[in-house]
Amino acid sequence: MSTPQLKTIAFDADDTLWRNEDLFHSSQDYFVQMLEKYHSKEYILEHLNSIQIANLSNFGYGIKGFTLSMIETAISLTEGRITGYEIHEIITLAKQMVASPVELLPGVEELLQSLQGRCQLMVITKGDLLDQEGKLARSGLAQYFDLYEVVSNKKESNYQRLFERLQLKPSETLMIGNSLRSDILPVLNVGGHALHIPYHTTWSHEQVTQAELDAYQPIATVRSAEDVLSWLDAHFSM
Amino acid sequence: MSTPQLKTIAFDADDTLWRNEDLFHSSQDYFVQMLEKYHSKEYILEHLNSIQIANLSNFGYGIKGFTLSMIETAISLTEGRITGYEIHEIITLAKQMVASPVELLPGVEELLQSLQGRCQLMVITKGDLLDQEGKLARSGLAQYFDLYEVVSNKKESNYQRLFERLQLKPSETLMIGNSLRSDILPVLNVGGHALHIPYHTTWSHEQVTQAELDAYQPIATVRSAEDVLSWLDAHFSM
Numbered sequence: 001m002s003t004p005q006l007k008t009i010a011f012d013a014d015d016t017l018w019r020n021e022d023l024f025h026s027s028q029d030y031f032v033q034m035l036e037k038y039h040s041k042e043y044i045l046e047h048l049n050s051i052q053i054a055n056l057s058n059f060g061y062g063i064k065g066f067t068l069s070m071i072e073t074a075i076s077l078t079e080g081r082i083t084g085y086e087i088h089e090i091i092t093l094a095k096q097m098v099a100s101p102v103e104l105l106p107g108v109e110e111l112l113q114s115l116q117g118r119c120q121l122m123v124i125t126k127g128d129l130l131d132q133e134g135k136l137a138r139s140g141l142a143q144y145f146d147l148y149e150v151v152s153n154k155k156e157s158n159y160q161r162l163f164e165r166l167q168l169k170p171s172e173t174l175m176i177g178n179s180l181r182s183d184i185l186p187v188l189n190v191g192g193h194a195l196h197i198p199y200h201t202t203w204s205h206e207q208v209t210q211a212e213l214d215a216y217q218p219i220a221t222v223r224s225a226e227d228v229l230s231w232l233d234a235h236f237s238m
Numbered sequence: 239m240s241t242p243q244l245k246t247i248a249f250d251a252d253d254t255l256w257r258n259e260d261l262f263h264s265s266q267d268y269f270v271q272m273l274e275k276y277h278s279k280e281y282i283l284e285h286l287n288s289i290q291i292a293n294l295s296n297f298g299y300g301i302k303g304f305t306l307s308m309i310e311t312a313i314s315l316t317e318g319r320i321t322g323y324e325i326h327e328i329i330t331l332a333k334q335m336v337a338s339p340v341e342l343l344p345g346v347e348e349l350l351q352s353l354q355g356r357c358q359l360m361v362i363t364k365g366d367l368l369d370q371e372g373k374l375a376r377s378g379l380a381q382y383f384d385l386y387e388v389v390s391n392k393k394e395s396n397y398q399r400l401f402e403r404l405q406l407k408p409s410e411t412l413m414i415g416n417s418l419r420s421d422i423l424p425v426l427n428v429g430g431h432a433l434h435i436p437y438h439t440t441w442s443h444e445q446v447t448q449a450e451l452d453a454y455q456p457i458a459t460v461r462s463a464e465d466v467l468s469w470l471d472a473h474f475s476m
Contacts, residue, residue: 058332058336058337059302059336059368060366060367060368064297064302064306065302068305068329068332071309071325071329072326072329074322075322075323075325075326075329079322080322080323083318084312084313084317084319084320084325087309087313087322088313088314088318091306091309091310094297094306128298128366128367128368129298129389129390130297130298130366130390147403150367151367152371165385
């Protein structure tokens, strides 16, 4: 039996090519410490999370939106008693996040080296344009990619528009990513291929329920970028 | 004499297709009022401007970066005495900016109607992805454009990469915009055509000196979008 032909492999960036969620977690930890004299950790995180989600439509994904949500949460949870100096610390935290080094995930660079020249390689990442361009530059991976697309969201319609604009046939395109919600299900829904590499932590907003998953064939999954090449060779020709 | 053939017209968005700088100005006015009990208007604006420029590399262009700079300025100018409630007002201002209606500039929609089908039409805009996509959607102009590109900066290298990626020949491409610094000079430098439509107000960071301009042939300029079509017909075939 012949295997389907693959022309393009698109990678999610955050928590697929490099660590990202950890950075938000450690900023969150710092933020919690700052407010722990007012409230419990659980209460602070719950409040921050709901303000973040409410702010997504205003501020989108990324460090700046996250920072504005931290500031808003701090003001709300302290009933305005938070000081200017403390808020300034949050802004300093944001600047550190923007400039923090990019740590690649195991096997990523080797995988890209092996794939380069065999098919078109691209990144499809959600978030803030400046944040994402900065991370690509600092990652040292830019040389491997033919295309780097930053989108404001990763819904079916975003993939559909992007595939049309770039004239990619879904049947010849594979998306690899850590988020079932953003990288896998919408791509399958528009007729593309998808490979899931779970990350050890997923933002609650990105999680999907088992009931949602039941509507799909078992999702193709590997443990890390180190296992992608053998999976590809078993399922596709390039 | 035959006129050069034009295949693509790219428009800047903010202050070329729709009003934008005014929105930042009115938020700034509000911000100044808030701090006027501490300092003079001139001192506040000078400080805000320098913090904004220092923050460009961290936070880029757009509403979120502007908001974080306003918050940082407020803390710094009040030596931390600004209250949580006042900072919350700045965040509320940001949310209002994000959702504010988009006011088209005179003649823009008529111009796009006349050009549609005659050449490829695109937008090249600098700034925050979410802000810019939101404005395009609210503007009602999305239907006229074949391509909508949000870039993190508008230097020569950004245009060069974009033209290559989209396979646009500079000699067949015209950029129309209000900023000499961002829309006109870098495009001329990479061999493209450019048409300047000045806007009544330009952020100081975008201004160029006469000495810089002296290195160029007189820059093609019209007063408003209403005059573009006759200028085009006199200079290009499409």
